[in-house]
Amino acid sequence: MNNSKIEIARKWFEELRDKLILNIEKIDSTNFIITEWDHKHQGGGKMSKIKGQVIEKGGVNISTVEGKFEENMIGKVPGTENDSSYQATGISVVLHPHSPFIPSMHFNTRFLKTEQEWFGGGIDVTPCLPFKDEEQYHSSLESLCDKFDKNYYKKFKSWCDEYFYLTYRKEPRGIGGIFFDYLKTDDWGRDFEFVQNVGNFFNDFSSKTILKYKDLNWSDEEKNIQLLKRSKYVEFNLLHDRGTKFGLETGGNIDAILMSMPPLAKWD
Numbered sequence: 001m002n003n004s005k006i007e008i009a010r011k012w013f014e015e016l017r018d019k020l021i022l023n024i025e026k027i028d029s030t031n032f033i034i035t036e037w038d039h040k041h042q043g044g045g046k047m048s049k050i051k052g053q054v055i056e057k058g059g060v061n062i063s064t065v066e067g068k069f070e071e072n073m074i075g076k077v078p079g080t081e082n083d084s085s086y087q088a089t090g091i092s093v094v095l096h097p098h099s100p101f102i103p104s105m106h107f108n109t110r111f112l113k114t115e116q117e118w119f120g121g122g123i124d125v126t127p128c129l130p131f132k133d134e135e136q137y138h139s140s141l142e143s144l145c146d147k148f149d150k151n152y153y154k155k156f157k158s159w160c161d162e163y164f165y166l167t168y169r170k171e172p173r174g175i176g177g178i179f180f181d182y183l184k185t186d187d188w189g190r191d192f193e194f195v196q197n198v199g200n201f202f203n204d205f206s207s208k209t210i211l212k213y214k215d216l217n218w219s220d221e222e223k224n225i226q227l228l229k230r231s232k233y234v235e236f237n238l239l240h241d242r243g244t245k246f247g248l249e250t251g252g253n254i255d256a257i258l259m260s261m262p263p264l265a266k267w268d
Contacts, residue, residue, distance in 0.1 A: 005188065006087050009111040010064045012192075013091040016199045017062050020093060021048055023207045024060075027214070028052035032060070037253040041067025047256040051263070054214045056098045059259035064089040073249055078182065079114030087113040090121075091199070092243065094260040095206060100226035101213040103127035103174065104233060104262070107202040108243060109195045119195050120181035122156070123202050124164055126174030128229035129222060133209065134175050141178055144201055148194045156180045166232060173236050227266035234265050 021032050030052030038044040045063030052058075066087040074080045090110030097104070109121030125137065138157070145152035160179035165172050178198070183191055237244055237260050247257035 005117065006064065006089055006111065006113060009192065009195075010062075010089040012196060012199075013062050013089060013109070016196075016203065017046075017048070017060050017091055019203055020060050020206070023203065024050065024055065024058065024095075024210075027207065027210055028054045030055075035255070037256065039063070039065040039067065041065065045253060045256060047253060047259060049259060054097060054099070054102075054210060056096050057263040058095040059093065059256070061092045061256045061259060062090070063253075063256070070249060077114060078118070079116030081115075083115055085114065092260075093202065093206075095210075096230070096262040097210065097214070099213055099216060100128050100218050100222045101216045102210055103131055104230070105202075105206050105209070106260070107199070107206075109199055111192075111195075117184065118181070119183040119191055121195065121198060122160055122179035123177040123198065123205075124160055124174055124179070125177055126229065126233060128226040131175060133212075137175070137177075137205065140201070140205070144197055145178065147197070148190065152180075152194075153178065164236065166236060169232065169235075171232075173232055224266070227264055228268065230262040230265035231267045233262055237261065 025031055028050065030050055032048040032050045035047045036044065037047065043063070043065035045061060045065070048060045050058045066085070069077060069080055069084040069086060074084050077086070080086070088110060090108060092108040093106065095105045104126040106126070107121070107123045109119065111117070111119050123141070125131070141157070142153040145156060156178035157176060160176045161172065163179050164174065164176060183194070185191055244257055244260070248254070
């Protein structure tokens, strides 16, 4: 793993991971359980899982891996037509709170290198009850995007809305956010700065949201609504999520890949 860009991105993702874990552990008064794993080709990752007093189940995963794509992936991933080799580094976070007033929150960013290279990732939020901060959440993401490109927010929000839409149920998974992939301009440093800003936004937003709502009392009915909403989360991750498919196709750690699943869910 001597590619300098991979190393720069890896270091940042690890630093962000440490910040997220420190903040969540302070709020929850529960420590993450950390498990390291090795990739089947080269590299590996670190899975950090929490089952706490505020976060019913959460995970902060980082990985830096390399290898060759299986034949069925060649041509589907940009830059693999002539050489199936890849390098990838990234961070993935999912938080499922006890309180139905705190939305489930998902964030990931990654840097992937084949014969091409690009960033991808995003943030999306899945409330089960009306979320009073929805307007502020979206306006803050828009301000973040506008610092880099006035077209980013509209493009990335639409991409997120389309990506996290459950077509068979004709409903979105949550209230969306931003989703981007194949991000590569003529300025790698600025692309990386955008990715860093997205990570810092999630770190700040998740902590403030958890602190704001964690002490509210909820009813059995509100908890039941949460469990029903979580079922849609499970369906999406198993049927559609690209990160889940990529991890399984490239021999990633199964427990880390399925860390995104909520601890409890309910179907009618």
